[in-house]
Amino acid sequence: MDSLIVFWFRRDLRTHDNTGLYHALKAAQEEGLRVMPLFIFDRTILDKLDDKRDRRVEFIHHALGEMQQDFTASHSSLLVRYGFPLEVWQELLQEYRIKAVFTNHDYEPYAKQRDEAVSTLLSAQGVSLHTFKDTVIFEKSEVLTAEERPYSVFTPYSRKWKAQLTDIHTSSYPVSEHRSAFWQPLQTPSMPTLEEMGFQKVGEPFPSKEVRADIVRSYNQTRDFPAQQGTTRLSVHLRFGTVSVRELVRTALELNETWLNELIWRDFYMQILWHFPHVEHSAFKPAYDHIPWRHDELDFERWCKGLTGYPIVDAGMRELNATGFMHNRVRMIVASFLTKHLLLDWRWGERYFAQKLLDFDLAANNGGWQWAAGTGCDAAPYFRIFNPASQTEKFDPKLEYIKRWVPELNSFDYPQPIVDHKFARERALSTYKQALKPFATE
DNA sequence: TGAAATGTTGGGGCG
């Protein structure tokens, strides 16, 4: 039995412009070996999902199907397993002669821990592990201040990010010339179906690839109007790596600076989570952990279901519940409403988004919530409270977005506001002020 | 990537 190099796909579900895959194929060619592509459906994650119609699982499954077609064309095949990663790796080491494993970096806390365990197992078996940067442009400690410290403010971070960017950072890692190095199994291994894993199909809401360039071109003009197709909805593709961030940056440099900044925010929050891991469970600024959040389960439930009586908030939550997506402008509005108007813990909202968002990314979601709650690095000051009515006036003046998701708007079925705006605003201001008083700098 | 409160200015009605 010939020995193999394994390439392990995780958040990089594409065969084009994939750093780790490129290096795996190159190494294989140099050493006269083959590359076996692998994906593991991770039960550590899947077992926690109580809704078995999960769009994320379906999205992954679909992306794997597309890759499988590609591998088939190269007379190869993707090996897909379902189980706990460490156990799967133990099995694979028994079943195949594995010389080396290649994979791309995954920065989330769980992923870090998973990869350390696998790395220990592999090295105990004398298998080398090679890992690469792929899902971001600059990772962890590649963008630092003059004092070599991580940034915690976006604007100077982005300035440095842009200053450091060269063609090298956005150039592709083509795999086409190395296709012959793919593993060629005698029999195509079967991929578990969604049903076999206990999941059902749902459906997916994306704009076509063709309209994306137009959206990027006018992004700075249209991005704030949720009734329009003004955002690319590429976040889910970035989440699972079905697009290359390097390609997107090239597009952004060419077409739209504002849109480039959105990509830089991704890198920014990734390095925040890496260097300040406490943000996963507590406020970036410790003083803000003293805010006495209300523990009102009923208000929280009304927020979740889109029954607050504030149309723009309810529209956003209903869009999320129905599609697994919410327009970014509306994410800010509903987050401000939860934390300021309802004075509910930002972590409740963060957790709900984590359950529902197709594009859920721990670093970005946490960063966004802490921004809205005012608890984060470079956050909105706590007294910046969105007024749902004026936000509607500015960004959905014809109520197009609202009516799409709240059709009963003008009927008796639509609830009264669960809290008065003026009262809620003043309550938030005084509560934050009181809680932060002992920590005031002067 | 706010909104509300407060301050300032200037045109027009009116005695």
Place this chain on the structure above:
DNA sequence: ACGCCCCAACATTTC
């Protein structure tokens, strides 16, 4: 013509 008041409209400050 003049002073006074009202109040948009805009600017600044405050939360």
